[in-house]
Amino acid sequence: MSDAQFGGSRAFPRHLLATDTEAAAVRLIGARLIRGSHLDGQVGRIVEVEAYIGEEDMASHARFGMTRRNARMFGPPGVAYVYLVYGMYHCLNVVTEAEGRAAALLIRAVEPLGGEDAMRAARIRWAHDRSRGRGAPARTRASIRIQALPRARLASGPGLVCAAFSIDRGADGVDLCDPGSDLRLELADEDEPLPVATAPRVGISYAPEPWRSRKWRFFVPGNESISSRASLGRVVQP
DNA sequence: GCAAAGATTTGCT
DNA sequence: GCAAATCTTTGCC
Numbered sequence: 001m002s003d004a005q006f007g008g009s010r011a012f013p014r015h016l017l018a019t020d021t022e023a024a025a026v027r028l029i030g031a032r033l034i035r036g037s038h039l040d041g042q043v044g045r046i047v048e049v050e051a052y053i054g055e056e057d058m059a060s061h062a063r064f065g066m067t068r069r070n071a072r073m074f075g076p077p078g079v080a081y082v083y084l085v086y087g088m089y090h091c092l093n094v095v096t097e098a099e100g101r102a103a104a105l106l107i108r109a110v111e112p113l114g115g116e117d118a119m120r121a122a123r124i125r126w127a128h129d130r131s132r133g134r135g136a137p138a139r140t141r142a143s144i145r146i147q148a149l150p151r152a153r154l155a156s157g158p159g160l161v162c163a164a165f166s167i168d169r170g171a172d173g174v175d176l177c178d179p180g181s182d183l184r185l186e187l188a189d190e191d192e193p194l195p196v197a198t199a200p201r202v203g204i205s206y207a208p209e210p211w212r213s214r215k216w217r218f219f220v221p222g223n224e225s226i227s228s229r230a231s232l233g234r235v236v237q238p
Numbered sequence: 239g240c241a242a243a244g245a246t247t248t249g250c251t
Numbered sequence: 252g253c254a255a256a257t258c259t260t261t262g263c264c
Binding site: 087 | 243244245
């Protein structure tokens with residue numbers, strides 16, 4: 001397999017993440033998320049993200065100020081912020097804006113372009129690790145279910161992106177803009193930019209207005225890989 | 239020190 | 252459609 005098969009790509013420019021997070025979100029849609037080599041690694045394009053902007057954003061982990069967990073959000077742009085949610089799922093964020101300002105983009109869904117088998121293997125590995133103690137039948141059912149998943153559904157949610165790309169706390173702090181990183185971003189070299197729609201963020205009912213209704217979820221409308229909780233939103237200019 | 243909730247996903251009723 | 256699984260982080264005593 002060659003780069004041409006994926007339409008070509010190159011290191012993701014850090015400056016596209018260094019200022020306005022909403023603009024960065026639109027830029028990140030369509031970008032490649034890559035684990036390992038283009039040959040045997042996982043390659044996908046980002047089709048859904050959510051923005052968490054500033055300490056004033058009452059839906060953000062940064063709403064209580066800097067803590068041990070969210071410190072990465074205050075760091076330099078282009079770095080991975082990975083956390084564990086609900087005791088079992090990891091979530092991958094790309095830090096945005098200048099160092100000292102807490103902002104990040106949660107990668108909610110990726111459309112697999114290459115390394116489909118590696119993604120399935122990683123998903124099965126993850127399911128097996130999680131089902132320890134629940135017996136062999138449970139593990140077998142999980143394997144069968146994952147093997148039967150359509151390609152487009154292998155990374156269609158924030159927890160599933162991390163399972164398919166083997167991302168855990170060990171990836172926290174990785175520079176995603178460094179071409180030498182095993183986990184990294186690359187800028188797509190598409191003929192046409194993907195359409196981008198916006199909608200309120202998911203799973204933040206604890207947040208007061210106006211944060212709850214801010215249309216800070218960005219996604220490719222109609223794409224089969226967007227998370228199951230996604231719904232239609234307003235189309236915006238890239 | 240302890241109780242409560244969470245940027246999720248799956249499986250069962 | 253709802254509850255369980257599971258554990259770190261946060262907030263209050």
